[in-house]
Amino acid sequence: MSVAPREEGRPRRARVALWENRRYRTLVGYLALHLALIALGVIFLAPLAWMVVTSLKQAGTEFMYPPQWVPQPIEWSNYKAALVDNAPFATYVKNTVTIAVGVTVGDVLVASLTAYSFARLRWPGRNLLFAATLATLMLPGIVTVIPTFLLMRSLHWIDTFLPLIVPAWTGSGAIAGGGIGGAFSIFLFRQFFLTIPPELDEAARMDGAGPARIWWSIILPLSGPVLATVIIFDLLNSWNDFFTPLIYLNSETNFTLALGLGQYEIAHGGVYYNLEMAAATAMTLPVIVLFFVAQRYFMRGIVTTGLAAH
Numbered sequence: 001m002s003v004a005p006r007e008e009g010r011p012r013r014a015r016v017a018l019w020e021n022r023r024y025r026t027l028v029g030y031l032a033l034h035l036a037l038i039a040l041g042v043i044f045l046a047p048l049a050w051m052v053v054t055s056l057k058q059a060g061t062e063f064m065y066p067p068q069w070v071p072q073p074i075e076w077s078n079y080k081a082a083l084v085d086n087a088p089f090a091t092y093v094k095n096t097v098t099i100a101v102g103v104t105v106g107d108v109l110v111a112s113l114t115a116y117s118f119a120r121l122r123w124p125g126r127n128l129l130f131a132a133t134l135a136t137l138m139l140p141g142i143v144t145v146i147p148t149f150l151l152m153r154s155l156h157w158i159d160t161f162l163p164l165i166v167p168a169w170t171g172s173g174a175i176a177g178g179g180i181g182g183a184f185s186i187f188l189f190r191q192f193f194l195t196i197p198p199e200l201d202e203a204a205r206m207d208g209a210g211p212a213r214i215w216w217s218i219i220l221p222l223s224g225p226v227l228a229t230v231i232i233f234d235l236l237n238s239w240n241d242f243f244t245p246l247i248y249l250n251s252e253t254n255f256t257l258a259l260g261l262g263q264y265e266i267a268h269g270g271v272y273y274n275l276e277m278a279a280a281t282a283m284t285l286p287v288i289v290l291f292f293v294a295q296r297y298f299m300r301g302i303v304t305t306g307l308a309a310h
Contacts, residue, residue: 048284055079055278062273075274082278089279091253092260099164099245099256100238106169107185107234108227114171115189116215120201130190136183149247163248164241168234185230192226193219228297232290239287257283 049069054062055078057071083089117123118130152163171182196219204214220227242258249255255263261283264276 051277051284052281054274055082055281057274059272059274062277078274078278079282082275083282088252089260089282092255092257095161095254096239096256096258099161100235102161102165103168103238104231104234106165107182108230110169110171111182111185111230112189112220112223112227113215115186115193116211116219118186119190119193120198120214120219121211133183133186145247152248158248159250159254160248161254164238164244185233188226188230189223192223196222225297228294232294235290236287239283 050067053067053069053071056074056076057068057078058073058075061068061071114133118126148163148167152158155162157163157166168182171186200218200222201214204218209217240258241256242262245256245259246262249259252263261276261279264272264279
């Protein structure tokens with residue numbers, strides 16, 4: 001019984017044929033992409049993990065080498081010491097929430113109404129004024145700090161929340177820190193409004209609705225993704241802002257969370273990294289929860305605002 005000789009090079013041809021398979025190449029590409037994204041995710045999450053782990057360490061063990069990723073023992077009392085015993089953390093939270101909500105509500109209402117005018121109404125000079133509005137994004141916020149401070153001082157608003165909240169209700173956004181708001185929010189709203197069919201406006205006008213009613217009852221309810229996007233940007237900017245409250249707030253009873261964290265060394269009479277990381281973890285947690293809750297709408301808002309060309 002004769003056996004057919006094995007063809008030399010057959011395994012190599014099989015490998016070449018496998019690599020030339022489009023589905024196989026796509027699978028390998030997806031695998032490589034996901035591995036790269038996982039590696040980047042680990043790199044970006046390392047500082048957050050270090051913050052949480054350090055918040056549970058005993059004083060003096062924060063910089064042990066090699067790093068101790070599982071504290072022994074775990075000091076849950078650090079959170080009580082940081083948030084209850086040695087700082088008016090509840091006051092900081094109340095002040096920060098008051099400012100963040102005031103800024104967010106003002107920016108959403110004013111920016112959406114302005115963007116509705118740019119996107120859905122027809123009036124002379126509309127495009128020129130919109131271009132001028134976008135041009136303000138190129139102006140660094142730091143150059144307006146001194147004139148804005150002089151204005152707020154003449155109004156006797158120093159050491160109050162008004163300099164932090166009122167500018168959002170005038171469409172100027174973040175007045176000192178160069179943060180998100182104002183013209184940027186108007187741009188996001190306008191781009192999204194352009195994707196909404198204009199036939200809805202025409203049908204509403206035939207039923208007797210005016211521009212304000214159309215904006216409130218039709219446009220805004222259909223703008224969930226961009227609303228979520230602007231709300232997240234405004235809340236994050238107000239929650240993390242340090243520079244603007246530092247300029248206008250003097251009394252500790254008016255401090256925000258960012259200012260409170262900046263005063264920790266003074267409040268504790270020294271540097272206690274475990275307590276500072278506990279306070280920083282408590283400050284970061286609401287932001288993380290907010291992003292994950294609104295992540296789906298946030299991503300849709302970012303994608304759809306770039307679809308309209310006008």
